[in-house]
Amino acid sequence: MIFSDLFFLFAFLPAFFLCYTVAAVADRRSRKSYAVTDDGSSQLQTGNMFKNMVLVVFSLIFYAWGEPVYVFLMIFSSFVNYRAGLFISSRQEHRKAALATGIGVNLLILGIFKYLGFFASILAGFGLPLQVPQIALPIGISFYTFQSISYLVDVYRRESPVQRRYADLLLYISMFPQLVAGPIVRYGTVAHEIQHRRVEMNxxxxxxxxxxxxxxxxxxxxxxxxxxxxxxxxxxxxxxxxxxxxxxxxxxxxxxxxxxxxxxxxxxxxxxxxxxxxxxxxxxxxxxxxxxxxxxxxxxxxxxxxxxxxxxxxxxxxxxxxxxxxxxxxxxxxxxxxxxxxxxxxxxxxxxxxxxxxxxxxxxxxxxxxxxxxxxxxxxxxxxxxxxxxxxxxxxxxxxxxxxxxxxxxxxxxxxxxxxxxxxxxxxxLFSMPIRTAVTGWLAGRLRQWDEPLAETLITAGRIAFSVALLVVCAALLVGATNNAFIYTRFYRKRKERR
Known part of the structure; x- marks a missing residue:
């Protein structure tokens, strides 16, 4: 599944936000929960348990849409990184070994699924009697592997807190907005927001x-x-x-x-x-x-x-x-x-x-x-x-x-x-340059000098009108589109076609 798809825009995304909104209400009404901090003590906190649960479920559905079997690979990879992170955090004498093991497993998985066929074909080209394995490439494996490695290294360096809940680490690795094509999100960037995020209308x-x-x-x-x-x-x-x-x-x-x-x-x-x-x-x-x-x-x-x-x-x-x-x-x-x-x-x-x-x-x-x-x-x-x-x-x-x-x-x-x-x-x-940002910033500044309350109303109305028009144009272009694949998945398909 890709973002620029009519099913994603008008079925998957509305269903996700509906369930996510219900989960947000459930989180607000739920009792406060206890969380274990890094020093082993308990701390009373309000969490995002139901929202996180919905996000994980929809992320797994999103990833499984093309090839369901690789969901289990990602779940396994997440569990390995979860255990490695706990070991790095709790065992002072074997931290390097745990880090090396965790990174090694990540690179092994990536190497098998992405590079084994490539290197086997090179060796076969030199005359070695090797059969080139036919292994399909899981979409997004490079992104979530690098995120996993960054998590382990940052925990080892004590630059990020260890995640003590497997479900929350799985959320970080499988989160569908950035799962397939990035950006590569560092764990420290979202660590606090996993359990403490708030969403305003803005x-x-x-x-x-x-x-x-x-x-x-x-x-x-x-x-x-x-x-x-x-x-x-x-x-x-x-x-x-x-x-x-x-x-x-x-x-x-x-x-x-x-x-x-x-x-x-x-x-x-x-x-x-x-x-x-x-x-x-x-x-x-x-x-x-x-x-x-x-x-x-x-x-x-x-x-x-x-x-x-x-x-x-x-x-x-x-x-x-x-x-x-x-x-x-x-x-x-x-x-x-x-x-x-x-x-x-x-x-x-x-x-x-x-x-x-x-x-x-x-x-x-x-x-x-x-x-x-x-x-x-x-x-x-x-x-x-x-x-x-x-x-x-x-x-x-x-x-x-x-x-x-x-x-x-x-x-x-x-x-x-x-x-x-x-x-x-x-x-x-024009749109490859920062002209849009400069023009809209200049226009907003001039409007605010003239009448700030009216300016905010006009800016909001303009954004809404532009957004609606853009959505209508995109939907119209997507109807019957034959050249819509995200370019990362297109190179993935080329590799499969060569086989």
Whole structure:
């Protein structure tokens, strides 16, 4: 199940909020409960037992919708991390062993389901008599595995409290708003809110608006841009013109941004509506002035995970910096998928980031911002070309056309894709920049200077009208949509189809 689906929007989500509202009433009327604190004492508290129960049940249903069997894998993984966390917290003499065991089990599960077939095919290619296992990839396993690892490490470092209730740790790992495609939520971010969250009307309004903004990014922008990118990049690459290669990969560049950031917006919005505050995951990455800056803005939760749990423990900037950077970016590429193009993509950006530390970053203040921005965008677009093609033969044909080696430089198909979708291109450029935030902030400020009570009424009415219109447009576009899968699940399907 995905967020940009009519069943999710008009069946699953209403059913969830109905049950969640009833559970909230039950929690308010229930007796106060005792909780055991870290020092072993009992503390009287009001909990969210019924709300949490509803959230866990609906999260498991959400995850089981496609392949029910993998719900048991996630439940098992959660239990292992629950027991490992308790052991780390309570046993001083074997804390490292418990941490290593917990992380090892997480990585073993991830390795078996995501990478075993990949490495077996490599060894088979060297002539070893191995049968490549046919193991389906559970959706979202990379996200909840990394969340589990971050939980264990933070408990070990005493940066987060241990969770003593298995049901609450299962809630953290399985929470459907961010389960399938992130952001990667640290346990410390939501630890207090699991039992102590409160939801005000402002949270519901802000969360709903954020969710619909994300839905619009996905349905109105990403889905339409995917039709353009597929038109040029799927099949017929031998006839691809140079301008066609650029149009196709630029369309994909916008598509993947609106797809990923739209999903993060929807996750953050849904979390806000039920009292959780997830961190931002995208900050207008195409406004970057270096590749280093791009990766501070793109998939922030993933970058911070590798920084805090891999790069800094390896020595960070203190020792073997170049090697640390390359290892992190190799793992970043591997995390995105078990395919050589993802590894190449990660190493490509790792090399650029490493080179920038000794060149561009030292002189960027003396360089024109426009040139830095252009330099960054060209490298990002080339990177998405590597990311897109998991077949190196097709990748070579594409880049041959991309760099001017195609049969023709220009063709009618390119002009048609530009002119027939003119306003879509304009919207893609504008909405990938912080223009919406700047304009709405300026307008709200001017209205408040004029008449603050009336301004608040107009702002609220405007948001409601915009939200309703956006929902209607998205619903209309989703009726009969054939190109609606979230891009993460599309790469998952490609892997299954190759089998």
């Amino acid at each position: 949270d519901i309004a802000e969360g709903m608006f954020r969710f619909l903004i994300g839905l619009g990014k996905k349905v109105v922008m990403a889905n339409q841009l995917s039709e353009i990118s597929d038109q040029f990049l799927v099949g017929g690459l031998s006839e691809l013109s140079t301008t066609g290669a650029w149009i196709g990969i630029v369309a994909f560049t916008f598509q993947i941004y609106f797809d990923f950031s739209g999903y993060s917006d929807m996750a953050i919005g849904l979390g806000r509506m039920i009292g959780f505050h997830f961190n931002e995951n995208f900050r207008h990455p195409y406004c970057c002035d270096t590749i280093t800056d791009f990766w501070r803005r793109w998939h922030i939760s993933l970058g911070s995970f590798f920084r805090d749990y891999v790069y800094i423990p390896m020595g960070g900037n203190r020792q073997h910096q170049a090697m640390n950077i390359l290892v992190v970016w190799f793992l970043t590429g591997m995390w995105h998928g078990a395919s050589w193009n993802f590894i190449l993509w990660g190493v490509y950006f790792g090399i650029i980031v490493m080179v920038e530390k000794y060149t561009v970053l030292r002189i960027k203040d003396r360089l024109p911002r426009f040139l830095l921005h252009l330099y960054s965008l060209v490298l990002v677009v080339i990177g998405w070309g590597i990311f897109y093609f998991d077949d190196f033969g097709k990748m070579q044909v594409f880049f041959n056309s991309f760099f001017g080696g195609g049969k023709v430089f220009d063709d009618f198909l390119t002009h048609s894709a530009l002119m027939d979708n003119f306003w879509l291109w304009v919207a893609a450029v």
